[in-house]
Amino acid sequence: MTAYPAHSVTDLIGGALLTPATAAALRDRIAPVDPPAKTVLDERQLAVLAAVAARLVPQPDRPTPIDLAARLHRRLADGKGDGWRYADQPADAELVARGLDALAAAGFAGRDGAGQDELLRNVQAGGADWPGISSARWFEEVLAGVVDLYYSHPLAQEEIGYAGMADARGWQDVGFGARAAHEPEPVA
Amino acid sequence: MSLDPVDAVVIGTGAGGAPLLARLAAAGLKVVALEAGRHWTPGDDFATDEVAQSKLFWTDERLSAGGNPINFGKNNSGIGVGGSTLHYTAYTPRPQPTDFRLREQFGVGVDWPLSYDDLAPYYAEIEAFLGVSGPADYPWGPPRPAYPLAPLPLNGAAQLMQRACADLGIRTAPAANAALSGSWWQPGYGWRPACTNRGFCQAGCSTGAKASMDVTYLPFAVAHGAQIRAESYVTELPTDAAGRLTGAVYVKDGVTHYQTAAHVFLCAGAVETPRLLLLNRLANASGQVGKNFMAHTGMQVWGTFDQMIRPYKGIPGGLISEDTNRPADADFAGGYLLQSIGVMPVTYAGEVARGRGLWGDALTAHMREYNHVAGINILGDCLPYAGNELTLSDEIDGRGLPKPLVTFTAGDNEKRLTAHAEKIMRRIWDAAGGHDVWSYDRYAHTIGTARMGTDPAASVVDPDGRAHDVPNLTICDNSVFPSALAANPALTIMALSLRTADRFLARGARGEA
Numbered sequence: 083m084t085a086y087p088a089h090s091v092t093d094l095i096g097g098a099l100l101t102p103a104t105a106a107a108l109r110d111r112i113a114p115v116d117p118p119a120k121t122v123l124d125e126r127q128l129a130v131l132a133a134v135a136a137r138l139v140p141q142p143d144r145p146t147p148i149d150l151a152a153r154l155h156r157r158l159a160d161g162k163g164d165g166w167r168y169a170d171q172p173a174d175a176e177l178v179a180r181g182l183d184a185l186a187a188a189g190f191a192g193r194d195g196a197g198q199d200e201l202l203r204n205v206q207a208g209g210a211d212w213p214g215i216s217s218a219r220w221f222e223e224v225l226a227g228v229v230d231l232y233y234s235h236p237l238a239q240e241e242i243g244y245a246g247m248a249d250a251r252g253w254q255d256v257g258f259g260a261r262a263a264h265e266p267e268p269v270a
Numbered sequence: 271m272s273l274d275p276v277d278a279v280v281i282g283t284g285a286g287g288a289p290l291l292a293r294l295a296a297a298g299l300k301v302v303a304l305e306a307g308r309h310w311t312p313g314d315d316f317a318t319d320e321v322a323q324s325k326l327f328w329t330d331e332r333l334s335a336g337g338n339p340i341n342f343g344k345n346n347s348g349i350g351v352g353g354s355t356l357h358y359t360a361y362t363p364r365p366q367p368t369d370f371r372l373r374e375q376f377g378v379g380v381d382w383p384l385s386y387d388d389l390a391p392y393y394a395e396i397e398a399f400l401g402v403s404g405p406a407d408y409p410w411g412p413p414r415p416a417y418p419l420a421p422l423p424l425n426g427a428a429q430l431m432q433r434a435c436a437d438l439g440i441r442t443a444p445a446a447n448a449a450l451s452g453s454w455w456q457p458g459y460g461w462r463p464a465c466t467n468r469g470f471c472q473a474g475c476s477t478g479a480k481a482s483m484d485v486t487y488l489p490f491a492v493a494h495g496a497q498i499r500a501e502s503y504v505t506e507l508p509t510d511a512a513g514r515l516t517g518a519v520y521v522k523d524g525v526t527h528y529q530t531a532a533h534v535f536l537c538a539g540a541v542e543t544p545r546l547l548l549l550n551r552l553a554n555a556s557g558q559v560g561k562n563f564m565a566h567t568g569m570q571v572w573g574t575f576d577q578m579i580r581p582y583k584g585i586p587g588g589l590i591s592e593d594t595n596r597p598a599d600a601d602f603a604g605g606y607l608l609q610s611i612g613v614m615p616v617t618y619a620g621e622v623a624r625g626r627g628l629w630g631d632a633l634t635a636h637m638r639e640y641n642h643v644a645g646i647n648i649l650g651d652c653l654p655y656a657g658n659e660l661t662l663s664d665e666i667d668g669r670g671l672p673k674p675l676v677t678f679t680a681g682d683n684e685k686r687l688t689a690h691a692e693k694i695m696r697r698i699w700d701a702a703g704g705h706d707v708w709s710y711d712r713y714a715h716t717i718g719t720a721r722m723g724t725d726p727a728a729s730v731v732d733p734d735g736r737a738h739d740v741p742n743l744t745i746c747d748n749s750v751f752p753s754a755l756a757a758n759p760a761l762t763i764m765a766l767s768l769r770t771a772d773r774f775l776a777r778g779a780r781g782e783a
């Protein structure tokens with residue numbers, strides 16, 4: 083498995099290789115998010131969401147995991163969606179809340195990791211009979227949401243060796259195998 | 271508040287609205303453009319960050335239904351002065367002449383009421399105005415002038431595809447791209463710098479190297495006296511007793527304004543244009559408004575390679591092949607082109623999640639190989655089908671208007687075309703040494719909801735873009751396409767835009783307007 087050195091991105095922030103607009107966006111991203119003024123998920127739903135997010139995007143090596151549940155809650159509460167939704171499903175916040183209730187009712191929190199994964203696989207396959215919503219669509223929306231939040235975080239971008247934020251100068255050589263000094267190399 | 275009348279009001283400043291705004295202004299007309307989105311200052315406002323740039327996407331909610339529900343937002347819909355060109359990848363291939371003649375050639379779909387030859391002079395004009403980079407000798411189609419700038423450098427994915435295609439006997443060429451391989455004097459704007467290979471075109475170009483409308487046709491229009499009003503959302507198109515439009519009603523900063531105009535050009539894109547027509551009960555005697563919704567077949571095939579690709583670098587679409595425009599062994603109508611693709615991490619992760627359904631360790635392990643990923647995609651034709659359409663839903667959005675509902679199901683032709691393409695793309699990546707090759711079935715662009723034609727009973731606008739039923743309404747954007755064409759749409763939309771303006775001006779000169 084390919085791994086990259088830590089700090090490859092965070093070290094760039096504040097340096098000359100990032101434009102001010104990009105540095106500002108990344109600083110903003112790293113900061114913890116405040117809970118929304120008007121919540122759309124209650125404490126119990128948030129706890130289940132955090133447990134689901136930990137299965138969808140495990141972060142075993144990170145002392146403080148990126149708070150995906152809090153970030154998704156914030157996004158749902160802000161009501162700024164991605165411009166579309168499946169016509170046969172309720173609005174995003176309601177869809178997410180209903181699925182979390184259904185998972186809570188199925189005893190999600192009390193299961194071990196393998197048991198939770200088993201339940202989630204059934205949900206993903208559309209096998210869970212949830213009134214009024216499709217479990218498969220629910221799974222897709224929640225997965226797409228946490229994945230978007232995770233891989234837009236500079237620490238996750240370090241994990242995959244992404245250096246595209248270094249935009250101030252662009253890239254001299256884009257050919258096959260070319261590498262600039264500030265592009266991270268995998269560690270053994 | 272009613273504003274002083276103008277000769278023409280243009281709604282929307284994307285690929286359809288901007289060139290005609292420039293043409294009308296240059297002809298001395300008093301023109302105003304109304305644009306729902308903001309006027310950005312890319313150097314200050316654009317971060318090289320996918321999430322920060324989601325501000326370029328139209329996020330008023332749309333409802334998607336059918337067998338292949340369409341993703342909107344970042345998949346196909348922009349907002350802002352410049353429209354979707356703010357985030358297009360700037361691929362500017364020309365369609366092939368036969369793409370306009372699907373009915374004649376295959377007996378399906380409909381033919382365009384105009385031909386490639388009608389548009390060819392406009393293609394050349396636009397390529398020369400925007401500073402398109404591309405090969406001097408383009409291998410496919412009728413002869414065309416050399417592109418004004420040399421091709422952009424090929425990135426890792428493009429080079430891999432180039433080698434593998436050479437081994438397989440598939441011809442390739444550097445693609446035509448409306449991004450600059452050298453600095454360029456843009457009339458009305460100034461110098462635009464050469465592309466710095468940041469690979470971020472789909473989330474906005476902060477340098478002006480990419481020919482989005484805000485650094486090309488729009489400043490040219492303003493230099494010729496056009497006014498652009500940003501953050502001006504059009505809600506109503508009032509008519510007089512004779513059925514002529516009197517102008518456009520729009521909301522800016524919460525205040526309603528009324529811009530009176532002799533002519534209205536509706537260029538709001540293939541979702542908002544039919545939506546405005548339906549909301550205002552306009553131009554729909556044929557019943558065709560919102561019908562014939564098409565989306566390009568756009569399957570992507572990704573592979574993981576031992577070598578480093580670093581897919582965030584270089585113009586995303588570097589290499590093209592049009593050998594598949596009319597494949598000899600096709601069991602479908604029409605054809606497609608092949609393009610190499612680079613990709614940003616959040617976009618790729620989203621596709622892996624939605625398209626492949628990976629999660630847990632399988633997801634994070636796959637994403638750790640992000641730097642080794644290269645892609646190819648197709649851009650293929652799509653036929654119109656009854657039932658693939660846009661209607662108004664009974665849900666109301668934040669602006670108090672019904673949300674659009676778009677129903678789309680791919681037909682047999684799209685499925686056969688995609689299957690054909692998938693085989694070829696997999697062969698290419700196999701030949702290049704790819705492993706873990708996977709396909710993401712997707713549909714791109716929004717097309718066809720206010721079809722152009724000669725028969726007023728079967729189309730919404732005539733070949734000049736004039737609504738059959740409303741004397742002073744002209745439509746120009748992706749909605750007027752009678753068929754999808756096997757080429758990325760922006761260049762053809764711009765060509766139609768200039769042609770629409772020229773036809774309008776010629777009628778005015780003859781006293782018919």
Ligand SMILES: Cc1cc2nc3c(=O)[nH]c(=O)nc-3n(C[C@H](O)[C@H](O)[C@H](O)COP(=O)(O)OP(=O)(O)OC[C@H]3O[C@@H](n4cnc5c(N)ncnc54)[C@H](O)[C@@H]3O)c2cc1C
Nearest residue numbers: 282284286306346353354359360361504747748758759760
């Ligand atoms: C990620 C991405 C990559 C792409 N890459 C390519 C490519 O490489 N090559 C290519 O050819 N095409 C590409 N496209 C497609 C191309 O951008 C569009 O086809 C083209 O811009 C559509 O032009 P249009 O005039 O129909 O609409 P748009 O360019 O979307 O313009 C419509 C404008 O109208 C405004 N508007 C809508 N409603 C209202 C209203 N009520 N009041 C006021 N204003 C309104 C919108 O805000 C928008 O600015 C890409 C698209 C995306 C999303």
Ligand code: SF4
Nearest residue numbers: 465466468469471475
């Ligand atoms: S790759 Fe070039 S054209 Fe595209 S966004 Fe970067 S600088 Fe602009």
